Amino acid sequence: MGHKTITRADLAEAVYQSVGLSRTDSAELVERVLELISHALVEGENVKLSSFGSFQVRSKNERIGRNPKTGEEVPILPRRVLVFKPSNVLKSKINKSMVGAGK
Amino acid sequence: MIKSELVQKLADENPHLFQRDVENIVTAILDAVGDGLANGDRVELRGFGAFSVKNRPARVGRNPRTGEKVDVSEKYVPQFKAGKEIRERLNN
Secondary structure, eight states: OOOOEEOHHHHHHHHHHHSSOOHHHHHHHHHHHHHHHHHHHHTTOOEEETTTEEEEEEEEOOEEEEOTTTOOEEEEOOEEEEEEEEOHHHHHHHHHHHTTTTO | OBHHHHHHHHHHHOTTSOHHHHHHHHHHHHHHHHHHHHTTOEEEETTTEEEEEEEEOOEEEEOTTTOOEEEEOOEEEEEEEEOHHHHHHHTO
């Protein structure tokens, strides 16, 4: 498990293999897809990609945290966090290939 | 935003491409991430975030209503950690 790390270059390669575009254009499209998703999230929109999963922006209230080293109390400011909820399709795809595969 | 809206935005930016191809491009990207995870690979997209797969070992669970023991088999769950850049953009 975890033999490899997939990066943008691998996604660009997948685009290159799927449509007859140059590698440069393929890499640019990967970049645009990530930016369009990021932009929507920054605008506070949720992004739902069917059979993959959804990205949701959650707002967190301020709370009191503690510096674990010094025990000092520090306020954790209200902030927005990004969460990913995998679709059932993605979850079962991963389980089918991983469970029992001895990985 | 749903997948078809993402496809539409990308198609608007790329008038030289067929809508069908744009759809295949988005699908190819998502499949590449999903296939990687299904292989147990980590998917790291700088600035955006990283996907990984975590193992949840088999355990004995309990039906909270009846207290009855139930075997829960081993499973693998995908995880996502947002990247630094997007975390900063969300809070500015």
